[in-house]
Amino acid sequence: MKRTLLLPALALLALPLAAQEPAKRSALWEANCSVCHGDDGHGQTEEGLKKRARNLADAKWQETVSDGRLESSIKRGHDRMPAFGRKLNDEQVKALVAEIRSLVKKGS
Ligand code: HEC
Numbered sequence: 001m002k003r004t005l006l007l008p009a010l011a012l013l014a015l016p017l018a019a020q021e022p023a024k025r026s027a028l029w030e031a032n033c034s035v036c037h038g039d040d041g042h043g044q045t046e047e048g049l050k051k052r053a054r055n056l057a058d059a060k061w062q063e064t065v066s067d068g069r070l071e072s073s074i075k076r077g078h079d080r081m082p083a084f085g086r087k088l089n090d091e092q093v094k095a096l097v098a099e100i101r102s103l104v105k106k107g108s
Contacts, residue, residue: 028092029099032084041103051080057103070097 025039036053038045043053054061074093077083084093 026095026099028088028096032087033096036081041100053081056100059104062101062104067097067101070100 025034030039034045036045036048036051037043037056038048041056043049043055045053047053056062071093073081074088074096075083075085088096
């Protein structure tokens with residue numbers, strides 16, 4: 001009885017999640033970046049709005065910044081963006097840069 005009710009409920013919950021793009025961030029992102037930049041990178045979270053976190057999914061902005069600049073901003077911080085150089089190693093920082101790049105859909 002319970003199961004017959006639960007399954008359709010889960011299906012309904014899964015629908016809007018699947019429609020979101022991109023659907024899921026890495027554990028690294030969730031633990032360190034989501035609070036300000038959000039799962040979509042738009043920075044529309046409570047913290048993000050307070051600190052004016054930038055929209056990392058902005059394709060035009062991404063074109064203007066090199067990977068090196070993104071790495072350095074993550075490691076050393078940038079304006080109100082905190083530094084993560086002591087918390088994350090180079091590999092993790094590079095993975096996050098790749099993740100930022102993946103926020104922008106190719107061709108848009
Ligand atoms: C406490 C809130 C906060 C957290 C947590 C945070 N950021 Fe930011 N981030 C900001 C703000 C505010 C800015 C805008 C600062 C600026 O304009 O330079 C920013 C800007 C950036 C930029 C652009 C900097 C540039 O060079 O222009 C990158 C890249 C970035 N964040 C990546 C990350 C990553 C990756 C994480 C997780 C490791 C993270 N941020 C976590 C607040 C945050």
